[in-house]
Amino acid sequence: MFPDPGASRAVLIGTSTYDFLEDLPAVANNLTSLADLLTGPASWNLSSDACDVLADPPSATAAMDTLWEASDTARDTLLVYYAGHGLVTPEGELYLGLPRSKQQRVDTGIPYNWLRDALLDGRAERTVVILDCCYGGLALGTMGSSDLAVQADVEGTYLLAAASENRQALAPPGEQHTAFTGELLSLLTTGIAGGPEQLDLDNILRELRRSLSAKGRPVPQGRERNSNGRLALSWNPAFSRPPVSGTPSGKSEDRREWPDPAGIRTVEGFFSALGQVRITSALSHVAISHRSGGQIAPGTVGGLLNRKELPKTWRTTDVYLTACGVPDEQLDVWRQCWERLRSAPLAERTAESEETREHSQQHSAASSPWRRTIRKLAGRRIRN
Numbered sequence: 001m002f003p004d005p006g007a008s009r010a011v012l013i014g015t016s017t018y019d020f021l022e023d024l025p026a027v028a029n030n031l032t033s034l035a036d037l038l039t040g041p042a043s044w045n046l047s048s049d050a051c052d053v054l055a056d057p058p059s060a061t062a063a064m065d066t067l068w069e070a071s072d073t074a075r076d077t078l079l080v081y082y083a084g085h086g087l088v089t090p091e092g093e094l095y096l097g098l099p100r101s102k103q104q105r106v107d108t109g110i111p112y113n114w115l116r117d118a119l120l121d122g123r124a125e126r127t128v129v130i131l132d133c134c135y136g137g138l139a140l141g142t143m144g145s146s147d148l149a150v151q152a153d154v155e156g157t158y159l160l161a162a163a164s165e166n167r168q169a170l171a172p173p174g175e176q177h178t179a180f181t182g183e184l185l186s187l188l189t190t191g192i193a194g195g196p197e198q199l200d201l202d203n204i205l206r207e208l209r210r211s212l213s214a215k216g217r218p219v220p221q222g223r224e225r226n227s228n229g230r231l232a233l234s235w236n237p238a239f240s241r242p243p244v245s246g247t248p249s250g251k252s253e254d255r256r257e258w259p260d261p262a263g264i265r266t267v268e269g270f271f272s273a274l275g276q277v278r279i280t281s282a283l284s285h286v287a288i289s290h291r292s293g294g295q296i297a298p299g300t301v302g303g304l305l306n307r308k309e310l311p312k313t314w315r316t317t318d319v320y321l322t323a324c325g326v327p328d329e330q331l332d333v334w335r336q337c338w339e340r341l342r343s344a345p346l347a348e349r350t351a352e353s354e355e356t357r358e359h360s361q362q363h364s365a366a367s368s369p370w371r372r373t374i375r376k377l378a379g380r381r382i383r384n
Contacts, residue, residue: 001198001200001230001231001232001260001263002044002198002231002232002259002272002273002276003044003076003077003126003231004076004077004263004264004265004266004268004269004272004273005044005045005046005047005050005266005268005269005272006265006266006267006268006269006272007074007075007076007077007265007266007269008044008046008050008074008075008076008077008078008079008124009046009050009051009052009070009073009074009077009078009079009124010035010038010044010046010050010051010052010070010078010079010080010081011052011054011066011067011070011078011079011080011081012031012034012035012051012052012053012054012081013054013057013063013080013081013082013083013084013096013110014027014028014030014031014053014054014055014056014081014082014083014084015027015056015057015083015084015085015096015097015098015099015101016028016055016056016084017056017099018085018097018099018100018101019099019100020100020101020102020103021085021097021101021102021103022085024083024084024085024171024178026171026172026175026176026177026178026181026182027083027084027171027178028055029176029177030083030132030177030178030181030182031053031055031083032053033177033181033185034081034181034185035051035053037185037188037189037234038051038079039051041275041279042234042235042237042279043188043233043234043235044077044079044233045272045275047268052066052070054066056098056099057098057099058098058099059098060098060109060110060114063098063110064110064114064118067080067115067118068118070122071118071119071121071122071123071124072122072123073123074122074123074124075123075124075125075265076124076125076126076263076265076269077124077125077126077127077128077231078119078122078124078126078127078128079127079128079129079130080115080119080127080128080129080130081129081130081131081132082096082110082115082130082131082132082133083132083133083178083181084096084097084098084132084133085097085101085133085134086131086133086134086135086163087101087103087104087106087109087134087135088104088135089104089106090104093106093111093112093113094111094112094135095109095110095111095112096109096110096111096112096115096131096133097109097133098110115129119157126157126158126228126231127157127158127228128157128158128160128201128228128231129157129158129159129160130160130161130184131159131160131161131162132162132178132180132181133162133163134163135163157228158201158222158223158228158229158231159222159223160201160204160205160220160221160222161220161221161222162178162179162180162181162218162220163180163218163219163220163221170217170218179212179215179217179218180208180212180217180218180220183208183211183212183217184204184208187199187204187207187208187211188204188233188234189237190237190238191236191237191238191239192207192236192238193238193240194238194240195207195236195238195239196236196239196257197235197236197239197256197257197280198232198234198235198236198257199232199233199234199235199236200229200230200231200232200233201222201228201229201230201231201232201233202229202230204233205220205222205229208220235276235279256280256281256325257280258277258280258326258327258330259273259276259277259280260333261273261330261333261334261336261337262333262337264337264341266341267308267309267310267341270310270337270338270341271305271306271307271308274304274305274317274320274321275305277320277321277324277326278301278305278324280324281324281325283323283324283325284298285298285299285301285302286298288301288320288323288324289301289323291323291324291325292319292320292322292323295319295323296316296319296320296323300316301320304316304317304320310338310341310342314335314338317334317338318331318335321334
């Protein structure tokens with residue numbers, strides 16, 4: 001299943017240059033490539049405004065401000081990605097490196113528990129955390145420490161770490177991406193032969209473990225909460241549809257995995273799912289028009305998929321879905337989704353926006369003492 005792009009966010013954080021640690025030039029490429037993927041139609045189809053890229057953030061405050069804002073506004077799914085140096089405190093806790101980070105100086109980076117707090121206080125139904133850094137497995141609690149297990153226990157979160165708690169992630173010299181993210185991007189763009197139609201997190205983790213192990217590279221770790229492993233990151237480019245078999249009634253059985261409109265909550269998500277229907281059907285605009293018996297022209301198909309507002313009547317969407325091959329029993333669910341979005345009163349939408357702004361303002365006010373504490377701590381360290 002794919003998230004609703006109109007109600008989802010991604011925050012991509014990466015540190016490639018350091019004052020006191022070894023530079024990781026490939027991290028900058030990680031961010032660009034992953035953002036391109038997540039905003040593309042083969043993946044989540046996020047708008048550029050919904051995919052924040054923080055390259056070499058100057059401070060923990062700068063990174064956390066963006067993360068808090070995203071956790072306030074994402075209602076469906078929030079993805080948080082970090083690439084860079086993973087560092088460990090004397091107590092064995094993970095913190096994420098920033099340009100001026102130092103070994104065993106947690107105040108110079110982002111403590112993982114800060115990230116965890118932002119997710120726990122967020123509004124998204126599902127969250128995904130991807131850590132491409134050394135010792136990322138610490139966030140999974142794999143050392144057996146109760147503190148670390150609690151640290152990783154974020155309800156509704158799928159955690160994916162590039163390396164276990166006692167191994168270093170790799171940034172091979174001369175390669176465009178780091179070892180883990182490079183393998184992830186390759187998997188999402190080339191697909192899994194014989195794999196499912198949608199590349200969900202569980203399948204991705206299994207394939208990454210297999211391929212990275214075969215190359216003698218660190219094997220990624222994962223932990224899932226609330227069946228988030230079924231959340232898809234992209235369509236499978238290598239998917240091969242099995243032959244259609246006959247049922248006892250003589251009718252053909254459609255084994256395609258059609259997008260489910262039941263979880264759609266925004267107009268943007270509705271049209272994104274309509275686009276996914278066309279991908280699943282593997283039909284061109286002309287072919288869809290032909291299968292509709294000329295009821296909709298190829299230009300009408302393109303116009304429908306590029307709309308920003310819901311059609312006032314159901315007919316065109318109904319003809320489009322039917323021509324694409326969506327089963328009859330699913331058409332009612334699509335229509336119910338359209339009716340629900342059409343009937344949502346403007347006042348209700350306005351109230352929801354005001355609620356989101358109020359929630360953000362409350363967080364901003366609540367985080368002010370936290371920011372002052374950080375500055376005070378940093379100042380004390382500098383003076384010492």
